[in-house]
Amino acid sequence: MVSKADIKPWLRPGAGSFILHNATVVDVANGVTRDAQTVCIENGRITSISKSEPSILSSRPGTNVIDCTGLYLCPGLIDSHVHLIAVPGFNELSQAFGNPESVSLLRQPYVCAQMLHRGFTTVRDCGGAHAAIKEAIEDGVFPGPRLFIAGHALSQSGGHADFRNKHDHSACCGGATTGLGRVCNGIPQCMQAVREEIRSGSDFIKIMGSGGVSSPTDKIDHLQFTGDEIKAMVQCAKNAGTYVTAHAYTPEAIQHCIENGCKGIEHGNFLNEELAALMVKNDVFLTPTLITYDQMASSKWQGYLPPESQSKNTEVLDAGLRALGIATKAGIDMLRDRPPGTPRCRSDS
Incomplete structure (x- = not known):
């Protein structure tokens, strides 16, 4: 059977999983910034935003981790x-x-x-x-x-x-x-x-x-x-x-x-x-x-x-x-x- 990739050969593999760790998140809904936040992403979608804890990293082995210390993260x-x-x-x-x-x-x-x-x-x-x-x-x-x-x-x-x-x-x-x-x-x-x-x-x-x-x-x-x-x-x-x-x-x-x-x-x-x-x-x-x-x-x-x-x-x-x-x-x-x-x-x- 012809696959989607055969029909559209430019398609890339799935985005995979990422953890943006220890970022300062700009909360535009409430007009504040939130320090030391961890943002988890699965296949291009944000699945969670929470306070940065070491346990988050250890619970997701093999995930791409990006250290965002000193960086700000805001909505598009x-x-x-x-x-x-x-x-x-x-x-x-x-x-x-x-x-x-x-x-x-x-x-x-x-x-x-x-x-x-x-x-x-x-x-x-x-x-x-x-x-x-x-x-x-x-x-x-x-x-x-x-x-x-x-x-x-x-x-x-x-x-x-x-x-x-x-x-x-x-x-x-x-x-x-x-x-x-x-x-x-x-x-x-x-x-x-x-x-x-x-x-x-x-x-x-x-x-x-x-x-x-x-x-x-x-x-x-x-x-x-x-x-x-x-x-x-x-x-x-x-x-x-x-x-x-x-x-x-x-x-x-x-x-x-x-x-x-x-x-x-x-x-x-x-x-x-x-x-x-x-x-x-x-x-x-x-x-x-x-x-x-x-x-x-x-x-x-x-x-x-x-x-x-x-x-x-x-x-x-x-x-x-x-x-x-x-x-x-x-x-x-x-x-x-x-x-x-x-x-x-x-x-x-």
């Missing part, structure tokens, strides 16, 4: 807003988002491995990642974090995920595109786009509700999609048991997306107190992405953004710092993007 980190498609290797943002799909796919395993090495075991991709990359990680083809993907981010023509410049008059191939986004206009196209993303393995739906830093033909204060278009996309997502989150910067865009049913706001840099209260009332979460703007404003990445995008970047960074304080004070549920030092899977700023 979660990065809540990345774009795997924008891989390293380019010195301009337009090249990172505009690189051929085959180039991006071949570099994404490197990025995924680097995420793991930095402690990120779960990643939420907000536009561009395929089900194929998610399934390859789940199948053990290469190491990477657990992925939750939006598939293509949905954009109106001239919106934040329409990367055609103003001199490009080519059609958007019926709305189906490679890369970060899919363009859709009108209720029928918007409904079809959501259904296609769900069919293709998306865990949630991401829409572009306003302009952004990196897109070539819109402004940050542009309102994108009509209320009826957003409602239609929200209903299609709801029918499939999932939700819509929206890229939105300005108060008008944030309010527009919330009132039409979106359950998440990505960025939200111009959030005010009134809208913060509305988000709490409607149980809408916020994903700030300030580290991206901070990095883009640094001398290290000077020239990475074109001049028109650099000025927008400065504007949203300053506003975002204020918005973070407002959101914290209001008690909004917040997700987090990556800290400094992780691979540059760029935010769709």
Whole structure:
């Protein structure tokens, strides 16, 4: 009989048993650290966490023991807003988002491995990642974090995920595109786009509700999609048991997306107190992405953004710092993007 290893020859033997001995465990549930803890692992699963005692080691002969004296052990980190498609290797943002799909796919395993090495075991991709990359990680083809993907981010023509410049008059191939986004206009196209993303393995739906830093033909204060278009996309997502989150910067865009049913706001840099209260009332979460703007404003990445995008970047960074304080004070549920030092899977700023 053909074995699983014959069908999937890349599969490795079972992870085996490990004891992480004498670690300081970060207990995030209770907000404390616990000294001298022993963590037992069987076949990739934690089976126990207890006070370190010599008897634990003697009771498990042959187990791989790792001395963690002086080391901290914490749960895996979660990065809540990345774009795997924008891989390293380019010195301009337009090249990172505009690189051929085959180039991006071949570099994404490197990025995924680097995420793991930095402690990120779960990643939420907000536009561009395929089900194929998610399934390859789940199948053990290469190491990477657990992925939750939006598939293509949905954009109106001239919106934040329409990367055609103003001199490009080519059609958007019926709305189906490679890369970060899919363009859709009108209720029928918007409904079809959501259904296609769900069919293709998306865990949630991401829409572009306003302009952004990196897109070539819109402004940050542009309102994108009509209320009826957003409602239609929200209903299609709801029918499939999932939700819509929206890229939105300005108060008008944030309010527009919330009132039409979106359950998440990505960025939200111009959030005010009134809208913060509305988000709490409607149980809408916020994903700030300030580290991206901070990095883009640094001398290290000077020239990475074109001049028109650099000025927008400065504007949203300053506003975002204020918005973070407002959101914290209001008690909004917040997700987090990556800290400094992780691979540059760029935010769709």
